[in-house]
Amino acid sequence: MDKKQLTERDICTKYINPALQNAGWDMHSQIREEVSFTAGRIIVRGRLHTRGKRRRADYVLSYKKNLPIAIIEAKDNNHGLGDGMQQALAYSDALDAPFVFSSNGDGFLFHDRTGLFGQTETTLRLDEFPSPETLWELYCQHKGIHQSARQTVEQPYYDDGSGRTPRYYQTVAINRTVEAVARGQNRILLVMATGTGKTFTAFQIIWRLWKSKQKKRILFLADRNILVDQTKNNDFKPFGQAMTKVTNRTVDPSYEIYLSLYQAVTGSEDEQNIYKQFSPDFFDLVVIDECHRGSASVDSAWRQILDYFSAATHVGLTATPKETKEVSNIDYFGEPVYTYSLKQGIEDGFLAPYKVVRIDLDRDLQGWRPSKGQTDKHGELIDDRIYNQKDFDRTLVLEKRTQVVAQKVTEFLEQTDPYQKTIVFCEDIDHAERMRQALVNLNPERVKENRKYVMRITGDEQEGKAELDNFINPEERYPVIATTSKLMTTGVDAQTCKLIVLDQRIQSMTEFKQIIGRGTRINDDYNKHWFTILDFKKATELFADPAFDGDPVKVYEPNDDESVVPDDELYGFDSTTTELPCDQEPEDYEVTPDSKWESDDSSGCDTGGPGEGGGTSGGRTRYVVDNVEVTVIAERVQYLGPDGKLITESLKDFTRKKVKEQYATLTDFLKGWNEAERKQAIIEELAEQGVMWDDLIKDVSKKLGAEPDPFDVICHIVYDQPPLSRKERAEQVRKQNYFSKYEGASKQVLDALLDKYTDDGIEPIEDVKILTLAPFSQIGSLLELVDAFGGKPGYTEAVRDLEDELYRQTP
Structure with missing residues (x-):
């Protein structure tokens, strides 16, 4: 049969597969064909969603399971030998496989990214394909893996037979970490966006190092009790009887895997430092979850644990490495061995996309100044100056502002889904309590159904904090709305959170990323595939900062002639003020009967209890004003574009630009539409490019009084034609x-x-x-x-x- 008549699949079956088998590759254990390694970007269409195209490699070759070392891209024989090379190289970037091949059935074009094979690209006959041993030897040389370390690197992943295997990026993270440990590297940093499975990744790293006996006694450290318990009962469960949770009592040295809360093993008194019951060389591996937090600071009490076990290998996990002039994860761990960003997670379809509703209030933009001699509702003389957004809910409370925010949140829920899990981030505990009251009063019917419809979940209040598990449990309807400040910024696995409200002035990129991460998880069972951000304090301007989705950059101590960049990371307060950060609350840290809460803040400030917020708190006066009107003066919706950035132009302008990139004229569009075998294919293709069909259809529907066809939406918005409804x-x-x-x-x-x-x-x-x-x-x-x-x-x-x-x- 003429080879030119064969399909791509025929080329694989008749030419590529025999060549691989003849080279010694096992078709069952070492070769995977047609490997889809992404989920396909989620494309939102109203209350429905669809998936974009998955990235799929024709062949992934592994020396051992989940150790990919080569990619092959196949084409039919009407293509040239190297026509699939650039596509294969892109897959190689993602899968971290250094040997890349393309083939049309005549032979192979081989691209060697290690530089060890000879020249970068070489043409090979079908019978010249390298053996598994040849490529593995080159791989180990390239990675610096000596013979003595290969047992560790080749150690299989944990497999419970359920079919759950690491995603491609988790595989890269695990392999790079295990390889680094096998080479003798003792400080390792992994950066993975919230919701991408850091704990499962950590488990597989520990499992392989433990099973290969590279590391025999391991300590897993976290700073939230809930994180330790979740880890022990879920991802780490296969360790079974070899694992224990450390408390603040006498330790048992007979286990091999130890999980511990920082606070359970440290204290202000030496006898409370339980970790010292272990010898300094007891652990040979310490894994630090959320390492951007307490352990990041050189002088923190928590860093003392790491210093005590300094001879062990330390692996840090975080979604948001902290890099300021005073605190640096990179200084301690070195550059990340792997980074998987929020942008990449959304593009791959493993994380939920979002849209931003930016709401501007008149007093926030214009400011407010008291009249001469004006007092607040408690009789306090208000300091005469202009108050603006950075003051509101900190030094000055405008009660009607709280009402307006609560009203907009309520309206959004009523227009979409009043039972969607919602987190409202407030300035402090007092603000969170006032917001709770406002939302309760605006939702009397919902609260009548269940008093826990709205709950304040902050570190100071046990009843609210006790509802945290119910809030994050997808099977529990209540609470629906949680008002908070710091407690829920990190480590809270709220899989079904669909609305994040920002009424908090956020100056810290670390904190901003963590907050956004509360909405990025996907839950197919509960139809959670995207989320919305309501922003009242311009916090989402941080999306435009290159640091939002870029690599962490160390901010070095400036010279005397340089301007000092303030470190707002810890408290998120405006450093130009002379106030101490007294509204920092101890809710970042878990308080349990077995642990003593300890933070790095030694200011000694009173956080101020909930209530009306009047009077002084920690040396700072907070004025409460109840008779100043506040109104919404602007509201704008921003969508996440296909490039991972928010679309700042109008939706119509963006749609015109995107459609005309493909169909310059109405004639071009009509031709493409009429010739398409499936009209839906054009609709889906434009959706992948960022066309927001649902919002565009709603806009045109208002003019028509009925719902139009997507065809008419394009003709009207892009080419100024009068639309028709489907009817x-x-x-x-x-x-x-x-x-x-x-x-x-x-x-x-x-x-x-x-x-x-x-x-x-x-x-x-x-x-x-x-x-x-x-x-x-x-x-x-x-x-x-x-x-x-x-x-x-x-x-x-x-x-x-x-x-x-x-x-x-x-x-």
Whole structure:
């Protein structure tokens, strides 16, 4: 058979697979074909969503399971030998496989990224494909893995038989870490966005190092009790009887895997430092979860634990490495061995995308100044100056501002889903309590259904804090709304959180990333695939900062002639003020019966209890004013574009630009639309490029008084044509007496398809499976209905003719 007539799959079967087998590769254990390694970016369409295309490699070759070392991209024989190379190199970047091949069945083009094989690209005959041993030897040389370390690197992953395997980026993170340890590196940093499975990644790292006996006694450190318990009961469960949780009592040295809360093993008194019951060389591996927090600071009490076990290998895990002039994860751990960002996670479809609703209030933008001699509601004389956004809810409380924010939150919930999990981030405990009260009063019916509809979840209040588990449990409806300040910024696995409200002035990029991370998890079972951010304090301007999704950069101590960059990381307060950060609350840290809370803040400030907020707190006066009107003066929606950045131009302008990149004129668009085998394919393609169909359809619907077809949305918004509604298009088809050439079941089917188009659009009528649903199933079975058109080709042609008629009446 002429090789030119073969499909790509035929080329794989007849030429590539035999070449691999002849080179000694095991087709079952070392070769995976058609490997989809991403989930496909989530594309939001109203309350529904679809997935973009997955990235798929034709071949991934591994010396051992989950140790990918080579990529092969196959093409049919009408392509050149190297036509798949650039695509394969892109896959190589993602999968961290240094040997890259492309083939059209005539041979292979080999690209060696290690520089050890010879020249960078070499043409190979089919019978010259390298053996597994050859590539593995080059791989180990490239990675600096000596013979003595190979047992560790080759140690298999944990596999419970359930089919759960690490995602591609987790595999890269695990392999790079294990390889670094095997080479003798003792300080290692992994940076992975919130929601990407850092704990599962840590488990597989520890498992392989433990099973290979590279590391025999391991300490896993966290600074939240809930994190330790979740880890022990979930991802770390396979360690079984070899694992224990350290308390502040006498330690048992008979275990091999130890999980501990920082606070459980440290204290202000030496006898409270339980970790000293271990000898300094007891552990040979310490894994530090959320290492950007307490252990990041050189002079923290928590760093003393790491210093005590300094002979051990230390692996730090974080989504947000802290890099300031005073605190540096990189100084301690070195450059990250791997970074997987929020942007990449959203692009791959493993993290939820978001949209931002930015709401500006008049007093925030214009400021407010008291009249001469004005006192607040408690009789305090208000200091005469201009108060603006950085003052509100800190030094000055405008009660009507709180009401406006709560009202906008309530309106959003009512318009979308009043039971979607919502976190409202406030300035401090007092603000969180006032926000709770305002939301309770604005949602009396919901609160009547269940008093826990709104709860303040802060570190100072046990009843609210006790509801944290219920809030993050997808199976528990209540609480729905949580008002908080610091407690829920990090380490809270709120899988179904769909709304994040920012009424907190955030100056810290670390804190901002952590807060956004509360919404990025996906939960298919509970239809959580995206989230919304309501921003009242311009915090989302940080999205535009290159540091938001870039590599961490160390901010070095400036010279005398340089301006000092303030360190706002810890408290998120405006450093130009002379106030102490007295509103820092001890809710960042878990308080348990077995632990003594300890922070690095030695200011001794009173955090101020909940209540009306009047009077002084920690040496600072907070004024409360109840008679100043506050109004919304601007509201803007920003969408996440396909490039991972917020679209700042209007949605219509963005849509025009994107569509005209592909269809410069109306004629071009009509040609593409009419020639498409599936109109839905064009709709999906434009959605992948960032066209927000749902919002555009809503906008045009307001003018029409009925819902338009996506076709009309594009014609109207991009090419200034008058739109038609779906109902109008369907009626025009009926006026043309289109059904006269059909009779019986076929006529009934087409009439029902037209009704379906009127109700739901073009997508459902392009899928033959619709014939299995009512009302079609009442006319006949799928086979009977297709036979009414003379078979599937006849049915497909009839649907195509129907579409032609629908779009014949084009402006």
